[in-house]
Each structure stands twice: as C-alpha cells, then as structure tokens.
Amino acid sequence: DSGVTQTPKHLITATGQRVTLRCSPRSGDLSVYWYQQSLDQGLQFLIQYYNGEERAKGNILERFSAQQFPDLHSELNLSSLELGDSALYFCASSEGLAGKEQYFGPGTRLTVT
Amino acid sequence: SQKIEQNSEALNIQEGKTATLTCNYTNYSPAYLQWYRQDPGRGPVFLLLIRENEKEKRKERLKVTFDTTLKQSLFHITASQPADSATYLCAPLGGSQGNLIFGKGTKLSVKP
Numbered sequence: 001d002s003g004v005t006q007t008p009k010h011l012i013t014a015t016g017q018r019v020t021l022r023c024s025p026r027s028g029d030l031s032v033y034w035y036q037q038s039l040d041q042g043l044q045f046l047i048q049y050y051n052g053e054e055r056a057k058g059n060i061l062e063r064f065s066a067q068q069f070p071d072l073h074s075e076l077n078l079s080s081l082e083l084g085d086s087a088l089y090f091c092a093s094s095e096g097l098a099g100k101e102q103y104f105g106p107g108t109r110l111t112v113t
Numbered sequence: 114s115q116k117i118e119q120n121s122e123a124l125n126i127q128e129g130k131t132a133t134l135t136c137n138y139t140n141y142s143p144a145y146l147q148w149y150r151q152d153p154g155r156g157p158v159f160l161l162l163i164r165e166n167e168k169e170k171r172k173e174r175l176k177v178t179f180d181t182t183l184k185q186s187l188f189h190i191t192a193s194q195p196a197d198s199a200t201y202l203c204a205p206l207g208g209s210q211g212n213l214i215f216g217k218g219t220k221l222s223v224k225p
Contacts, residue, residue: 043215045213098206098211101147102213104156107154107155
C-alpha cells in the first residue's frame with residue numbers, strides 16, 4: 001500500500017459528460033502528479049501541483065483541469081468526454097519538488113461509452 | 114522534444130538468469146533517472162533512483178547504471194525469479210519541478 005488513495009476505482013460514463021477524479025496524497029507529501037495511461041500511449045504526465053500551486057504541465061488537454069486543495073488532496077476534472085479519454089488515471093505524490101521518488105495510487109479506470 | 118525509448122517491449126528469460134533492460138533518452142540531459150515496476154492494473158512502484166553524477170546504484174538483486182555520454186541507463190535483475198515478472202518503466206526527470214517522463218516500459222517474463 002503506497003498510502004495514496006484514489007476514488008472512484010472505476011467510472012463508466014457517456015461521451016460529452018464531465019467527471020471528477022479524486023486523489024489523497026501520502027501524509028506529509030506536498031507534490032501531487034496526475035498521469036494518464038492508455039494501452040498505446042503508455043504513462044503520460046498531465047499536471048503537477050505543489051502545496052496548492054500548479055508547478056508543471058504536460059500533455060493535458062484543455063478539456064481537463066485540476067486543482068489541489070488546502071488539505072493537499074487533489075481533483076482532476078475531465079469534461080466533454082470522448083471515447084479516446086478512456087484510460088487509467090493515476091495520481092502520485094512525493095515529498096518535495098524534485099529528486100524524490102513518486103508514490104502512485106491504485107488508479108481510476110475511466111470508460112467512456 | 115524529449116524522447117525516451119526502452120529497447121524492447123518484451124523480454125523473456127529463464128529463472129536464475131540476469132535480466133538486462135535498456136533505456137535511451139534523447140534531446141536532453143536529465144539530472145536523474147528513476148526505475149519503476151508496474152504489475153497489470155496497478156500503479157507503478159518505485160525501485161531505484163540514480164543521479165547524473167552516479168555511475169551505478171544497487172539494491173539487493175537490482176542494479177542500475179547511468180551513462181550520460183551514451184544517454185543510456187541499464188537496469189539489471191540478477192538471479193531472476195518468476196515473481197520478477199512485470200513491466201519495468203524507465204523515468205528520467207522531465208523538468209525542474211520534478212515531473213518525470215516515462216518510457217513505454219519493457220514487459221519482463223521470467224520462466225521457471
């Protein structure tokens with residue numbers, strides 16, 4: 001158990017809808033990272049927050065947004081969903097900004113029908 | 114743009130042998146590189162971190178090397194066991210804020 005929790009575990013929704021994925025980092029970790037993993041693309045970095053502030057952006061679509069709250073949990077919002085958004089979404093946390101290992105949650109499997 | 118290549122999608126070896134996985138990166142020079150293990154349907158698990166000024170790092174049966182001239186890292190598992198079967202991901206540092214760029218992984222199968 002990494003200490004990172006993600007909810008829900010599974011999500012099935014229709015195209016055009018909006019969903020919110022939630023992540024609670026390990027106790028004491030200030031950095032939260034979001035990744036998308038699909039079969040053909042591998043693990044793609046989406047966005048990073050550190051102590052409530054956005055710090056780095058990867059291949060995140062404009063339809064997607066995230067935030068980190070004062071209690072350090074984070075939410076990833078996906079809107080106007082398309083079939084191609086079906087994937088595993090992972091959250092990871094680490095102690096600081098760089099030079100530390102990342103601890104991954106169990107993931108949320110999103111299926112868009 | 115930054116590019117990470119793990120040399121093979123799959124590697125099959127016999128129990129007891131040494132598995133060697135390769136990671137090549139291009140178009141940048143990461144300050145460090147991490148290796149993760151991922152089992153099907155689960156989140157990656159951190160294994161080792163090696164910095165650019167370190168040539169080699171060991172942890173139990175695992176060894177990682179980092180050649181900044183060749184822009185390559187090698188990951189070795191000695192005395193491999195069927196329980197080592199998993200996908201192994203190479204992840205060099207992607208930016209100054211600590212985000213990583215993951216390779217697509219090498220799926221290792223260790224046969225008894």
